Amino acid sequence: MIANDNTAPTRAKGRKSVEAWSGKDKGDENFPVASLLIAKPLRARVHAYYDFARNADDISDSPTLSPEEKLARLNAMEAVLTGAEETGSASATKLRRSLAESGVPAAHARELLVAFRQDVIKTRYENWAELLHYCRYSAAPVGRYVLDVHGESLDTWGPSDALCASLQVLNHLQDCAKDLRDLDRCYVPQDWLHEAGLSTDDIARPETTPALRAVFDKMLDATQDLNRTAADLPKRVKSRRLRIETAIICALANRLTVLLRHGDPLATRIKLSKLDVLTASLKGLKYAP
Template sequence: MPCDADLSWVGPDVTSGKGAGDENFPVGTLLISRRNRGHVMAYYHFARCIDDIADDPTLPPDQKAARLSAMNAILRGADAPIGRHDAATAETLHRHFKKLDLPYEVASDLIKAFQQDVTKSRYANWAELVDYCSFSANPVGRFLLLLHGESADILPLSDALCTALQVINHLQDVSTDLKRLDRCYLPQDFLKQEGAEVGDVALSHSKPGLRRVFDRMLDEVDSLNDQAATLPPLIRNRRMRIYTAIIVALSRHLARRLRREDPVAGRVKLSLWDVVRSLGTASRCLI
């Protein structure tokens, strides 16, 4: 994709200070083999960087779009500007991909999603949101499974898990996304049908109509998690099988918390007990 050289690197590097330890789910886990850990971390740093570009409130939209296009070009082998950490993440991932027999799309599709974030801030219905997740989240699971030599046949189950995780994250950040970026991932038809409005997420607590929208979305998440629960036994790599089982369990626990708690009143997070129980659930994969 061509990029506007006059805009691509205008302004500062906006990569946040967030690291793998700040994410909802384990990234640089020891369950990833040492042989693959470097590939995973290179992928994570690239994904974190392009997400930060799309979400930065200080960059104008045209600069975001140009910089994301430039990152895509570097990922596929274009020269990177010297001295920029953001561009270096794409250059580093390109070197990793040259060693791997993996499709570049499992990384570049993320850029499509973040390019969409620059221009699209509302979603008409659930289908539109799922389509967004197919670019913003599903490539991550596909990357991990293909990296570990898993069959392409199981990728749709991975897509279900990644879409569930993405929707959960949208619900966790529902107020922040609107206040900070004027972005709302709640299906507009759900809001209309339940007598709610986008502005309701900026209040101190959820109104009944908005709560019903959340619950409808969580119904869909539960269905996706049910599909995802069938994934771990199909994974041949033992470490990845256990890792995936942990993520499925964490996804279920967080969905339950979002049922009980109000994401408008405060960010809903996993508890230590949720993590312990998830590890217990995943331990069955050792049998």
């Protein structure tokens, strides 16, 4: 069973802080974040990255900040991350120091900010390709950072990008009703909705219609293709601990794909159970040798 070290994200203190922590932490995620499978020294580096990402995400999702203020705060986080500014974002300062110690490039964190800025100004995605391009910045940098921290080769990036994109799309499907209601965001490809005679407003219904179910299934079919590509990741990872972790995450992605295919994300939030996590963990242990 995976156990997470669920310390709260860093919150910057003082008047000049741009951070506004929402209260969410690693326990709110679908998948393990720096679980105890990760070696302790490396776990601290993953926590630093997660804290930075969590705080940036909270800014882009804030219900009270204006778009202009959100962009200004995200820019400030990047300025602190790169050393252009010394204070204003505790999580960026923490990550900057971690990156300096590890030698891992800041690009993986700066690319995340590209996606968070996009979330501020873009609320619809025309097609699947456009959504995957968003995932390249919102999700892929996470996997690439973890791989770099472990000293893995670039050969792992392809299947890792596929896994991260899968996790991102699955999360979008889980939260499609909430994202539309709270943020007026829709990550369901608009062309697929239009082909089915639907509009974004149909996602605001209390239950999924047959036509919308077909669109969700089309997204899940494409996501399963990503899962198949991702299955090669544990085979390429050299670190034993990370190999097990990635195998577990692959199994969880496959399981959540199945759950979303048989459940209604408009009627309830589809999520993994403790049994799902246990089953995935046992599958992951096959990669221990």
